[in-house]
């Protein structure tokens with residue numbers, strides 16, 4: 505635990521008389537949206553962001569509103585995803601009404617092509633999972649697949665299509681959340697890195713310390729620092745195995761309508777935007793906080809793209825970028841209170857699914873922080889759950 509004692513003059517008394525003062529550490533989609541929902545419930549949140557809010561994983565991601573391989577997770581994960589996706593219409597409407605901005609939430613459908621030599625071993629599991637959880641899925645033959653995706657390889661001999669799967673454009677989602685925070689006068693302090701937590705002597709967390717030495721007082725603190733949550737937790741003696749998993753993305757300039765569905769094969773996916781751009785993602789790299797894109801990875805993404813849709817070979821590469829997914833060993837987020845640290849809450853480790861899980865997380869966390877009991881079983885997401893590496897959804901092998 506960092507020593508929190510500061511000279512009285514350096515203390516910033518932010519406690520409000522009306523409403524619970526909640527300090528949210530991290531200005532990604534999880535922190536910002538939870539702050540907004542907390543405000544709706546009558547709290548006085550403040551977001552502290554070490555850099556510029558909404559510029560890390562939440563900006564970089566592809567915005568697919570469906571896990572990559574949902575059938576590989578425990579059922580509790582599907583329940584959480586289902587609950588969160590069910591909140592998208594209300595969240596979209598609320599943000600649009602407040603800000604007039606659109607996150608470009610689009611039901612583009614998701615298609616998994618099947619090749620002769622296919623490595624989609626879990627096709628049966630995918631179908632079983634879809635039927636069990638009532639995710640509408642269609643099996644298409646080669647001709648039907650060709651009709652849905654004219655640019656697809658002639659080696660594809662069928663596909664699975666989930667027509668209801670949607671997508672959002674991350675930067676636009678973040679822009680609308682940020683505007684809503686601004687309109688609600690919820691402070692978002694940029695370049696305000698939290699380096700420690702303060703206790704009141706009875707083990708209750710009641711403040712955070714910034715790198716500048718300033719203290720910000722709080723009735724509750726929410727750790728939502730994405731990939732950096734594990735490091736920050738360590739500084740306060742809390743074991744939280746959240747680590748960055750780097751993902752690189754390349755953007756193609758296509759023609760609007762040429763690819764209509766999100767197409768996914770193994771770990772490569774193509775996300776068509778309504779303006780014709782096609783986002784191709786994404787690598788899974790356990791290389792710490794190593795910045796920058798690499799030619800080898802971008803070339804591998806393009807090669808996989810051309811194998812699925814040779815018709816895209818002529819599409820110009822217009823951009824590439826990367827981000828750090830807040831990875832966890834079992835691919836599932838950490839959600840809830842920290843035992844023995846009253847007032848400290850955690851919402852991090854959303855890994856590959858933080859955008860899909862954002863409204864569900866914000867709703868659950870804001871209600872719990874305000875004293876409500878969660879209406880779903882969150883034991884699989886406990887902060888002190890055993891560290892178990894789940895095959896295929898946990899960490900990739902280190903480089």
Ligand SMILES: Cc1cc2nc3c(=O)[nH]c(=O)nc-3n(C[C@H](O)[C@H](O)[C@H](O)COP(=O)(O)OP(=O)(O)OC[C@H]3O[C@@H](n4cnc5c(N)ncnc54)[C@H](O)[C@@H]3O)c2cc1C
Nearest residue numbers: 530532534554562565566568698730751827857858859860
């Ligand atoms: C390439 C890629 C593709 C993805 N695709 C998808 C997808 O298709 N669908 C999907 O649902 N998800 C996807 N994701 C995952 C999703 O983007 C993340 O799970 C989600 O954005 C996590 O949000 P967050 O708010 O926890 O983290 P972040 O957005 O990383 O935000 C955390 C914030 O905390 C700040 N911070 C850190 N430490 C401190 C500190 N000490 N003090 C103050 N602030 C601090 C950081 O600067 C950062 O702004 C993808 C991610 C990547 C990288």
